[in-house]
Structure formats: structure tokens, C-alpha cells
Amino acid sequence: MASRKRIFLKRKIKKIAIYLSSFLFLFLTLFLFYLSFLILSLPDIYVNQNESTKIYDRTGNYLIYEIGPKKTLISPQEIPDLVKKAVISAEDKDFYKHKGISPKGIIRAIWLNIKEGSPRYGGSTITQQLARNLFLSTKKTFTRKIKEIILAIILEKKYSKDEILAAYLNNINFGEGRYGIESAAEFYFGKKANELSLEEIALLVGIPKAPSIYSPIRNSDLALKRRNYVLKRMLEDGYISQEDYKRALEKPIQLNITREKNLQALHFSLEVKSFLENNFPDINLEVAGLKVITTLNYELQKKAEELVKKYAEINKEKFKAKNAALLAMDPETGEVLVMVGSKDYFDKSIDGAVNVTLRPKQVGSTIKPFIYSVFFEKGYPDNMILFDVPTNFSVNPRKPFTPNNWDKNFRGPITVRQSLAQSINVTSIKVLYLAGYDEVIKKLKELELIKQEKDYGLSLVLGTPEIRLIDLVRAYSALATEGFQPSFSFIKEIYDSKGNLIYKYEPQRKKVIPENIARIINDILSDDDARIGVFMPNSKLNIPGWQVAVKTGTTQNSRDAWTVGYLPFLVVGVWGGNNDETPMDQAGAGFSVSVPLWNEFLSYTLSRPEYLKLKNIKKFNKPEIQRIEKPLLNGEWQFVEIKPFDKITNQPTKNYDNVNFKNAIVIHSELYFIDRKDPLGPPPKNPYLDAQFENWEKGVINWALSKKNEFELPLWYDESFIQSLSQN
Numbered sequence: 001m002a003s004r005k006r007i008f009l010k011r012k013i014k015k016i017a018i019y020l021s022s023f024l025f026l027f028l029t030l031f032l033f034y035l036s037f038l039i040l041s042l043p044d045i046y047v048n049q050n051e052s053t054k055i056y057d058r059t060g061n062y063l064i065y066e067i068g069p070k071k072t073l074i075s076p077q078e079i080p081d082l083v084k085k086a087v088i089s090a091e092d093k094d095f096y097k098h099k100g101i102s103p104k105g106i107i108r109a110i111w112l113n114i115k116e117g118s119p120r121y122g123g124s125t126i127t128q129q130l131a132r133n134l135f136l137s138t139k140k141t142f143t144r145k146i147k148e149i150i151l152a153i154i155l156e157k158k159y160s161k162d163e164i165l166a167a168y169l170n171n172i173n174f175g176e177g178r179y180g181i182e183s184a185a186e187f188y189f190g191k192k193a194n195e196l197s198l199e200e201i202a203l204l205v206g207i208p209k210a211p212s213i214y215s216p217i218r219n220s221d222l223a224l225k226r227r228n229y230v231l232k233r234m235l236e237d238g239y240i241s242q243e244d245y246k247r248a249l250e251k252p253i254q255l256n257i258t259r260e261k262n263l264q265a266l267h268f269s270l271e272v273k274s275f276l277e278n279n280f281p282d283i284n285l286e287v288a289g290l291k292v293i294t295t296l297n298y299e300l301q302k303k304a305e306e307l308v309k310k311y312a313e314i315n316k317e318k319f320k321a322k323n324a325a326l327l328a329m330d331p332e333t334g335e336v337l338v339m340v341g342s343k344d345y346f347d348k349s350i351d352g353a354v355n356v357t358l359r360p361k362q363v364g365s366t367i368k369p370f371i372y373s374v375f376f377e378k379g380y381p382d383n384m385i386l387f388d389v390p391t392n393f394s395v396n397p398r399k400p401f402t403p404n405n406w407d408k409n410f411r412g413p414i415t416v417r418q419s420l421a422q423s424i425n426v427t428s429i430k431v432l433y434l435a436g437y438d439e440v441i442k443k444l445k446e447l448e449l450i451k452q453e454k455d456y457g458l459s460l461v462l463g464t465p466e467i468r469l470i471d472l473v474r475a476y477s478a479l480a481t482e483g484f485q486p487s488f489s490f491i492k493e494i495y496d497s498k499g500n501l502i503y504k505y506e507p508q509r510k511k512v513i514p515e516n517i518a519r520i521i522n523d524i525l526s527d528d529d530a531r532i533g534v535f536m537p538n539s540k541l542n543i544p545g546w547q548v549a550v551k552t553g554t555t556q557n558s559r560d561a562w563t564v565g566y567l568p569f570l571v572v573g574v575w576g577g578n579n580d581e582t583p584m585d586q587a588g589a590g591f592s593v594s595v596p597l598w599n600e601f602l603s604y605t606l607s608r609p610e611y612l613k614l615k616n617i618k619k620f621n622k623p624e625i626q627r628i629e630k631p632l633l634n635g636e637w638q639f640v641e642i643k644p645f646d647k648i649t650n651q652p653t654k655n656y657d658n659v660n661f662k663n664a665i666v667i668h669s670e671l672y673f674i675d676r677k678d679p680l681g682p683p684p685k686n687p688y689l690d691a692q693f694e695n696w697e698k699g700v701i702n703w704a705l706s707k708k709n710e711f712e713l714p715l716w717y718d719e720s721f722i723q724s725l726s727q728n
Contacts, residue, residue, distance in 0.1 A: 053290040057298035065269035076166035086205040089233035092126040100156035127152040175211030190256040199248040202230040267341030267355040289497030295335035311597040312343035325356035331477030333507040334486030351579040360466035364553030375435040385637040386427040391699035421530035432461040473573040483513040519623035525549035540599040561593035568618040574598040643716035664716035669696040
């Protein structure tokens, strides 16, 4: 019985062994076949047959940018020995010792990735990096790492170490769209690779670790630290002497940037590139062959670039404003038609690489229309009277807040229409207070002008929030479209290498301002008569033959000058100033720095056939104007009443003994008549309950007293109120 069991067991084991052997043989056969196929199918590592991603204007006719290898291939013999040594020190000191992979580096990377909980560290050799850059995506996954290791081993079998190193140095990303050491040397230093100095070699070799971080154009401090690290590694590896190390360490970064002739609309193009990288992370854009149709109007972009440069030079001489930016948008779709982020992308003296249209800055009075929109939503009419008089808006006696208007003048009683059109600060603060601070903040968040909770106080209306020009233009688009704010985009369509549509921009719009409120704002901002007093008639805020709404703004200490103007089919925003926040001359505040550029660009744009045909078709609609029969809200601010005057002094009095009663002028501040909780209702029973009342009343009465000889009737006022104020 036992013998039979042993025989049966042996047969079973033999059968299992046969199956396992067969399976193993099949697996090894398939694996070897796969490896053989992979080896045979590897392309020549000096030739990249893949197509770059091409970015076009909105017509698809003008190539404005190319994402792909911009490289000049050189042979292994042409690559300087010092360049090879530098990259080995920086990236893979055991390059000539290993067979394509570094077990020690892989183990270290695995341990760090386990600690981090994500595949952040690669432990890649130069050969692995080459394999990844040529044949794999940039997405960090464990599957990609396995493929990378296999390909690295194959590359080591097929090519010599010098060939691999040369291929690496010919294909690696050196930032700013440059691939390969020769192309990088030409771009950054205007030299060939064999003409580079030690410190220049170290700088370039340090970039590929993280091109966007170690770019000497964008982050010179980090690039310098990385360069010095490479020099130190070269010293430690014995490739340079102590004297060479010290000498190179003392040298500053001195670039000689060579422009790429076919780079167009660089700030705009880089935003498109960023969108592609963020939305298609699994696609290697450099070899994907995508065709990207953007929203850019090429002709308008070229004109805008010309004018930004022209006026930046003029403003530099006249007003010490060295830089400018311009952005144009279709308010219906949010398509960005023009984006000029600075006078010159490559001008380091003005931080030209910084895209000012996407940089948050205080926006001055250009924020006012959106605050007034909340005011109008509460039912206040545009002919309401506000007093532009010196006013302390602080309820803390130790910290007075008595703002000036930009021209240091006070105009007395003016309409709300004039207040917005002339951008009067004092009355605009009153508008903010009457509209309600919390309601205004809610509106600005809805418009996506502010995101963070911050106590701006009443200075909010002076434009203290930091806002990007693109967001400001988008908010003005809501006015241009009578209340609808669009999403925005730099891209219309994207096609793959086979011509298939893989992305199409679908504009999204949301209602953020009531239709008639937007019409009221449009009517005011396009009213040239309402601007008179601050601006001359027919100033450059006007485009002859067109109804254009426009708002200017200047920030504190004249650091920034803004102009945003629009029609129902186009919004144009302009900024002028200095990237380092250096103040301009005050003579250039607002109008002189930004308006001429805005005017010339918009005039040129509207003269083009595609816009001329809209001249009599798309216009601003007239608003429905509500008239309120209530003091101040009806446009009346001085009232005739029978009041007591002392018989002896002939002064106003509240004492009814020994008085004469006369017809007199009575004037009160806004809060005497308006209950903020019910602005169209009856006056407040006790205006003193409003914390701002005494301050506003004092300002108005002091102004009235200074003008009392100009009234036809004697001025009556509460003498006890005046006395109490003088004691405070």
C-alpha cells in the first residue's frame, strides 16, 4: 500500500515538474523574444523621428511656438572632455563602471519612495535618463521604472559608453526649450560647446536636474547654487584643481542670451505650454506631434508688442516707468486674443521674463465699478448726491483715516455718476460703506477678483487688493456682456498627430451682475461729459466714432498705472510701471502712463475690417434709470426751511428765546437721510446710531460753513453739534 502511494506521489511530482518546466520555457522564450524585438526595434539614438508639438495662432496659419527638440547634434569627439566630466560628477559618478543601472542607487530610491509613499525618487543613471527621455513618458510610475531599467541595459549592450554619454548630452533638456549641450551653449552664452569656460559648463550641467527651477533666466540665485554644487563635485572627483575651483566659484553668472527667431508671443506661448503639461501629463509633448490652435490674434499681438515697447520707452524717459503689459479678451468667450506680459521677455533689467498679466498687483480705482454695481443693486440712483469733502472715516480717534482724491481737490456735492466717472476717492468710500462691506466682498469673490479672507477695510475701494490683469479683464467682460462672466482660455482646439480632435474649448458663462446694473455702469463709464472736471473733453479715453467704456486707476505712491476699456465685443487692459515696485513720477499717474498705449492699440484694433463691421451692430444698451423722490437720492442737497436765528448775534440757534425765524439753507450729510438697512425708505430716526454719521456730518457742515457766503439764503446748522465736534 505504501509502495503504491510513493509511486503515485512520484508521478504527480513528475507531472507538476513537466508543467512548470514547460511554463518556464514558454515564459523565457516569450521574454527573450520580447527582448530581441525591443533590441531590434530601438531607433538610432542620434536620430529622433518623432514630431514636435506645434502651437499656432487662432487661424492655424502662423506657427508661434514649438515644443520639441531645439538642438544641434554634435559627435562624441566634438563634446569637450570637461563637459563630460562635469555631467558625470553631477549625475552619475560611476557611469564608466556600471552596466546601465546602479543597484545601490535603485535601492536608495526604493527606500526613499517607501518613506515618501510615492515614486518621487528615481536613482537613475545617465543611461536610464537617456532611455527615459528618448522612449518613455515623464510620468513617475513603477512600471515606467522597470521599462527604463530594461532599456538602459539594452542601450549599454548596443552602444559604447562614449556614444551613450554623447547621446545624453545631445538630447537632455537644458530649459527654455533647449535640448543638447551645443544648443544650450548657443542660447545662454552665444558660444559653441567647445568654447565654454569651466563656470559656464558647470552652470549648464546643473540645469537638467530641474530646468524650470535652475534656469539662470528665471531663478539666477538657485542656478548659481546649483552651479557651485557641480563645481564642488568636480573638485571632489578630481576633475579640476583647487585653484580652478576657487577661480570659477568667484565668477558671477554672465549670460549672453541668443533669441530664437521663430519664438512668437513668448509669454502667451509659455502659458499654452503650461496648460498642455498640466492637462496631458502622460504625453511627451516634445515627440507627440500635437497641433494646437490657440486663441491668439497674431496680427493684433504683433501690434501690441510693438506699442508696448514704444510706450515703455516713452514712459521710462518721461515718468520713470520702465515696463508695460497689455491683455485683450473676447468678453463673450473669454478667449485671450492678445497677451504681452512685458516690454521684452529677455530684458533682465525689468524682470522681463515675469508675465505681468498674470502677476497679482494692486489695481487702484479699476476695482471701483464692481463696488458701485453692489451700490446700484441696492436701488441707489446714479443722480444721487454725494459730498466730496474732507472726511475722517475712522471711528478710532487715534488712527484717523482722511483720504485725498488723486488731484488733492474736493468738489463738494457731486452725483454718483460723476463720482464713478471721475474716480473720486472720498465719495467712492461712501459708496462702499452705503453698499455694505460684506456684500461688496461677496461680489468680488463671485467675480473671482479676490479669493482670500482679508480685512481691507474702507480702503478696499482704493484698490488695495492684489489682482491679476487677466482676472481684472475677465471681470470687466461681465460688464461688456451685461452681466455674464466667461471662463477664459488660451487654446481653441488640439489635434493629435493623426489629425484627430482631442480637445475643444467650450466657454462657460455665469451671471454675476444684473443686466440693468451692468448697463448703468457701461453708460457711466462711456459718458464723456460725466468725466469733465478730471478729464478734458474728447481726451484719449475716447475713440472717435465708437462708444467705449473705460476706467483708469493708479495705486498708492504711483507704483502702478492701469487702464481697462471695453466694448460689447472686446476688452483691453493695460498696465504700466516697474516690476520692482519703484514708484513712477506722479505726473504719470494713471492717465499718462497707461492711457496712450491703450488708446493707440484699441484705435488700431477697431480700424481692422473684422471689427469695423461690428460698429453699428454691437452697441451698449441704454439702462432703465430709476428716479427716487427722497433728499439727496433725487439730486437735491440744499433745502430751504424756516429756522431760528439769535436776534443779537444773528447766528443759528436751537434756543427759541429771543430769536427771529428766517428762511434758511439747511444741509446734511448722506447718513442723515439714509438708513443703510433700508436706503430707499424713510430717514433714520436717530442717525447718530450709525458709527460714521458724526464724521460725515462734520465734513459736510465744515464744507458748508466754508461756502456760506456763496448761498443766497443764510446757512442754518446745529451750533451745539459744531461745538461738540470742535471739542473732540
